[in-house]
Amino acid sequence: MILRTELGAESYEITVERGALAHVGEKMKLSRRVLIVTDSGVPRAYAEAVAAQCAAPTVVTIPAGEGSKSLTVFGSLLSRMLAEKFTRTDCVVAVGGGVVGDLSGFAAACYMRGIDFYNLPTTLLAQVDSSIGGKTAVDLDGVKNCVGAFWQPRAVVIDPETLATLPKRQMANGMAEVVKMALTSDAELFGLLEAGQADTETVIVRSLQIKKAVVEADVREGGLRRVLNFGHTLGHGIESAAGLHDLLHGECVALGMLPLCAPEVRARLLKLLKRLGLPTVLPVSPETVLGAVCHDKKCDGGAVSYVYVPRVGEYEFRRSEIGAFCDAVRPSLEAMRKGEAE
DSSP states (O other): OEEEEOOGGGOEEEEEOTTGGGGGGGTSOOSSEEEEEEETTSOHHHHHHHHTTOSEEEEEEEOSSGGGSSHHHHHHHHHHHHHTTOOTTOEEEEEESHHHHHHHHHHHHHGGGOOEEEEEEOSHHIIIIITSSOEEEEEETTEEEEEEEEOOOSEEEEOGGGGGGSOHHHHHHHHHHHHHHHHHHOHHHHHHHHHTOOOHHHHHHHHHHHHHHHHHHOTTSSSGGGGGGTTHHHHHHHHHHTGGGTOOHHHHHHHHHGGGBOHHHHHHHHHHHHHHTOOOSOSSOHHHHHHHHTTSTTEETTEEEEEEBSSTTOOEEEEEEHHHHHHHHHHHHHHHHTTOOO
16 A cells, blocks of 8 residues: 655655565665664665665664664764765665654764665554654653754655564554554544454554644644654653653553543543553652653743544644643652552
């Protein structure tokens, strides 16, 4: 299946096709210098398959994990392109999950004021969410995505077969973003997830259709696109605070959704998260999380902007003074800390 993200001069195709990895050269212009960025957790065969279709490939393997989303690793990619004599006509291809995509996309956005970028996501989380939309970034001083740019890919190629090597926990990690989009925008998909009747390709395509429509209406997150931040206001705070607890991004988003739902929605969400193998117990203190929230991009002028779900398939944009927000979510966070979320 081919979906097209309509963004005027920055429009691009998203290909969802089993076996697409073997012929990505049909979707990407690889007859030039190509920096292929992957990480140590991705099977080498994936980057090698892309390299075999390039005229002049350079493969860089970064350490797996959020720690690679740093200015240091970002600078090393720029230095490598400079050493290999990349010009403004060359390109970058990301082969991996969200960390690889965010990092390499940002490198493409900055090298010589911007070169072509292609994304070949190999995790469910990246396939359903972070691979499209143009958000690229690295972390700074423990704050997620603090330095970055909007830089749209020239094409996104999704091969569901790459998920065959993905650990069960990473699949669940990606499902958190699927649940997020279904909860805010697709009640039917949420019902399929509850019933265990959504196959992988249905999950990928329906999630992409939701995000594509949002991105087309609001490229730079000036309004509607904020719906994609559901679960992230608290989720990023949890992720920043839980660094020593090794929680994955989707696991933090799962936890971040629970306090921002109506009680009847929370009850359904809680059951689904448990069935999917996602956490429902907060591993750090509520005050640590709320302290981290104050440094998030969604907190400004002493107030917090967030998304609330009153009913499955619906959402509301809300804004509260930081103290009032903390008072409102603290009881839920305290219950989650004790393992008593309900």
